[in-house]
Amino acid sequence: MTTIKVGLIGTGYIGLVHLEVLRRLGRVEVVAVADTDRDLARAAAARFGVERVYDNAEALIADGEVEVVHDCAPNNVHFDVNARAIGAGKDLLAEKPLALDARESGELLRLAEARGTLAGIDFCYRYYPVVQEAAARTRRGDLGEVRAFAGHFLQDWLFFETDYSWRLDPAIAGQANVVADLGSHWFDLVEFITGRRIVEVMAELHTCLPKRRRPRGGVLSFGAGARGESEEVAVTLDDYASVFLKLDNGARGNFTTCQAAAGRKVDLEIQIFGSKESYAWSHVHPNALWIGHREKGNEVFYESSQLQAEETRKYATLPTGHPLGYHDAVFNLFRDFYEAVEAKRAGRPHEARFPDFRTGHRMMRVIDAAVRSDKAGAWARVE
Amino acid sequence: MTTIKVGLIGTGYIGLVHLEVLRRLGRVEVVAVADTDRDLARAAAARFGVERVYDNAEALIADGEVEVVHDCAPNNVHFDVNARAIGAGKDLLAEKPLALDARESGELLRLAEARGTLAGIDFCYRYYPVVQEAAARTRRGDLGEVRAFAGHFLQDWLFFETDYSWRLDPAIAGQANVVADLGSHWFDLVEFITGRRIVEVMAELHTCLPKRRRPRGGVLSFGAGARGESEEVAVTLDDYASVFLKLDNGARGNFTTCQAAAGRKVDLEIQIFGSKESYAWSHVHPNALWIGHREKGNEVFYESSQLQAEETRKYATLPTGHPLGYHDAVFNLFRDFYEAVEAKRAGRPHEARFPDFRTGHRMMRVIDAAVRSDKAGAWARVE
Amino acid sequence: MTTIKVGLIGTGYIGLVHLEVLRRLGRVEVVAVADTDRDLARAAAARFGVERVYDNAEALIADGEVEVVHDCAPNNVHFDVNARAIGAGKDLLAEKPLALDARESGELLRLAEARGTLAGIDFCYRYYPVVQEAAARTRRGDLGEVRAFAGHFLQDWLFFETDYSWRLDPAIAGQANVVADLGSHWFDLVEFITGRRIVEVMAELHTCLPKRRRPRGGVLSFGAGARGESEEVAVTLDDYASVFLKLDNGARGNFTTCQAAAGRKVDLEIQIFGSKESYAWSHVHPNALWIGHREKGNEVFYESSQLQAEETRKYATLPTGHPLGYHDAVFNLFRDFYEAVEAKRAGRPHEARFPDFRTGHRMMRVIDAAVRSDKAGAWARVE
């Protein structure tokens, strides 16, 4: 048994989640972290016993011991970090989005395929055990043909005018905010559970709060509102979006997202209506899958290492009834990814069940289409 | 104390609900019922002790003792029945929709206003006690400015190909099915709770099941599927629809409706996000209002004759904790309507808090705009 | 079709509920009401169009037109009113408890049986549609053998020291408060759903608030706290009780009740664990029955006029998904009772499915045993 050596770039909130979850994988060791904020990087290294600290991504990628790179940097450097890691022959687990637009993400996919890179992307919501279960049931035919779907992804951390985030700045976040940041997760769930592809969208992107107060210092994700001095800024990116969707079998769906929804924290909900039964899942009670029937009572199926489909039991790692949480979903994704890494190292075949750069690129194309649709006020195809 | 004399037209499912609820109003007496199916009318009369039975609407309207008409006939005769009742000087409580399109509903509104008719329409969902409470809280400023809203209205009684209804036949139902039948209720809730007007929509109407089996005999509402012989028919009206909406203050909303959603029975859900707090209400648990906050725990407010706003306590008629149901919502609407009738009889001023023909006409205009939008693939103004 | 003539005694809160629900039964007419508070009685008569008003029970019972008496008087006159109505040859629907103790309730049962009286008692919670469904499923064997059960009945209307009720006065309420008032409903549900008899109990009766403020004027049920002048009184009756129970097959159960549970309004919950499956029902969401399984997902079964067992569909009177409430449960009980009255009038056999004086007497014996157990600090048999 050998240990896989990992380097992680970006030690903000999500970087720390990666570090803690990586520790739970017994055979993976983080040997280096990098952040342009060296103090942040040092604190992370100290907390998790990481040996080497770099103040830039390039240096970490150049570290010969690093075999796998975790890209937790801000959106606007994703393309560069990912491309560089691929170029250096590392395997790669990237935060979403892959890049700022589909042209870039397509380029990354091309690079990764050319190089044979194992390239994962952190669409972690699909790794809650009952989401895996819904997908497995669909694959074995329980759902029948998907006909329609609906849902939302709501938050309230941008509720006040004094809430500000780099995600609202097009220079860092790209062409869209909430439809990209939250929408991509929801769109991935649609494709993952139904096994279908999104082919056309009609979107409206809207800014509920066109003016905000930006702190004169920097801002972190999920910040608790500005402190100290601030200045008024005009916001043009969306903090609300709604999207009609069509799948490749003609099924229709509808999605709403908003980050100014007081009282909704990480409220992702999805309902899928098939020709045989229905599924509903809410991230607020992530341990249960609702299964709807026309002719008998509905089911509330709790995640279970005993009762789930054979292939999804491993994601419900505890005896039935011990609830898993967000950390466990991320853990499940990482475990799948590193099983593929081990297989690759061992020259064994591996099936990339985890979301990869094809997934990431496809989601980017959906976002691109949504932005085009909003501008045109008309339906747009996913190209 | 005098009794108000009522005649009811249409003794199908919803007609029977009206009859039972009317009995609970102590000072109202149903003196006549009419239905083209005379056996149905006779059975209803026998069950509720109604004196006279007619086999057509005209005869009932011509009955001099009848002061108030309840129009529970099918959609395609609504215009005629309503116009005739107004013309005969009756007051009127009509099932929705008022008519088949906005031209007709506008004409009815004109007639009613010219004649001074008390003309109500049965948008009963707004009469659940906590829906009234949400509207009252909005009026007193608790919500702040509405920014966004979202929700759905899902059913499964058209889930199977063997499910058929006159609502799918344009000759009887009009230009739309589900967006009209269920959508109108939801749109009414939006306007009622927010106090705002819907001014523009973008809609997609879709038919999940383009072929169905129609029984060769007749069909009833909420039928349990065809029995006996049936024939295949092409369905063109919508059994799924999604609609983006704009309010007159610029707030955005999104709505999904479907009647092929296995396991969803009468699943209406609405969320409203304001600048101060949020509301959510689900018809599946109709007794509680969710009130969302950014800076503290959320509330689950149970209908209460003790704790609701002064003006809405009368709708929660039992001691707190005794759940009210659908019958009670209809009762609350009828009681408001008949208080206005009593006031009119007594020459007292009365405030028409109940949904009236202006409401009904406005909802018809929203439906018309949705149909136009769907055909054009573009936003349409409510005209 | 003849109409059944009814007289109602006691026009307080529950009397008004009876009057409103009686109106929904098409073939029943209330011809007289009585209350020692004549103004209260007059107001009730005016609201529901009742012809005659009496200021005492005797006079109403002596009214020759009255065929059926509804006894909604306070507990301490139940015995007298019930005995007198039976003696006068009336059929009888009584509020619970039948009397103040099991000696009295046994006497009433003897009188009713001797006279052939149709004698019902208002244990209305069993008439929510899915409670009927649970009982029907047990009868057909779905539950298997009942092994254990648990639950509670919680309220908060006696939460403050300034909350006072005649139910806390032994002279009016009898030997116990909450274990009798709320416990009897819960015990009835246990026997109704399981089809078993409670044979032994171990109880603790406790007074959370041993001192209260009693208003110098009178008090009503579910009052909103004393207003005006009040005096301190020592309270000896229970506002909290817990009870272990044994059924005649050896199954064990446990029950908690309290009227000082802030935030719990009419929160009755019961869980029943059988050898094949489990049931759980909560009055807070009264429309759904939870059905628990070991080997597959659990069910949430919504009341349904389509999906319930044949014999219980009539209790779910609306199309599936239109929620019924407390009024509808009372209506279901009344309808069953009056169907028996009609059958008796017609000389047809009738099966007394509604809770009757045998039920009422049995519940009184359980309460008696609980009081004895509490005093002895030991198990007591139901005698």
Add this chain to the structure above:
Amino acid sequence: MTTIKVGLIGTGYIGLVHLEVLRRLGRVEVVAVADTDRDLARAAAARFGVERVYDNAEALIADGEVEVVHDCAPNNVHFDVNARAIGAGKDLLAEKPLALDARESGELLRLAEARGTLAGIDFCYRYYPVVQEAAARTRRGDLGEVRAFAGHFLQDWLFFETDYSWRLDPAIAGQANVVADLGSHWFDLVEFITGRRIVEVMAELHTCLPKRRRPRGGVLSFGAGARGESEEVAVTLDDYASVFLKLDNGARGNFTTCQAAAGRKVDLEIQIFGSKESYAWSHVHPNALWIGHREKGNEVFYESSQLQAEETRKYATLPTGHPLGYHDAVFNLFRDFYEAVEAKRAGRPHEARFPDFRTGHRMMRVIDAAVRSDKAGAWARVE
């Protein structure tokens, strides 16, 4: 920064949970594991990269590098392992119960106090963030005086006659099964949240399934039923128990537990009723605390690193809305324990907020009293 060296005894289900959670603590390293089943121990060591494997507890305790021992062995060796670890000068984190009865647990407490051992016990349910929040609110006076409490802890893994566990064998499990195994967790929550002590109990222990099939080979915890050959055994330990409780301020409570409750997996629920407000928490939806009010709407408070009381925010480690699970509760307990270990190493004062051997001994005394009460059929004091 130095690393703390840990040895873990018992590599069954809960041992693996400890190992995974220990990895998340950056500064703790497991250097040795021990199990009498050496293969099991080896597999655990391989998975988590542990250096040394022993086949008995004594050898591990004798390992000079081991500073802290985790005791995850079966109940019947707890006393011996714990006593030995204390004697060897190790700090100690033990699974519950501390020992088989209160005489033994008292001896362990005496030993630990004499030696100055940091001795924790894994009552992990109190480490869900909102359970901590409830306790913090009680400490600052929000609850007022606790008056009453109620709840249950239900499972179904002993539902079938073919389900068997060493927990049903008095030689290994001790004097009681479910009231000890599940009850102790619930009793700990009562004392933790209320800050009160349980002083008297009345208990009934009952065996729903007095005969079971025991597999001829061994059995594991949470096994999925016997496979292969089995033999019938008489079961005398409880698979159902109910307990009345009194706190030191006179508050009353009631608890039910059962392991044959089909559909209930790890269903722990607790409600606490104070003189100012109420709390309710369910392990089925562990992320939310219900806060009940008499005079206003109830609250549903979601775990939050932003909104919780200052002192409990650290237990909600993710941005509000990312649900934590069972692993995270165990992590929170371990982190508190190891902060104390670090403080002890550094000679800093440390406050033992984590559950320790005093807690473990007190819970054992409550169990002892429950067993005595059941035998006597009368109340028993906690001695």
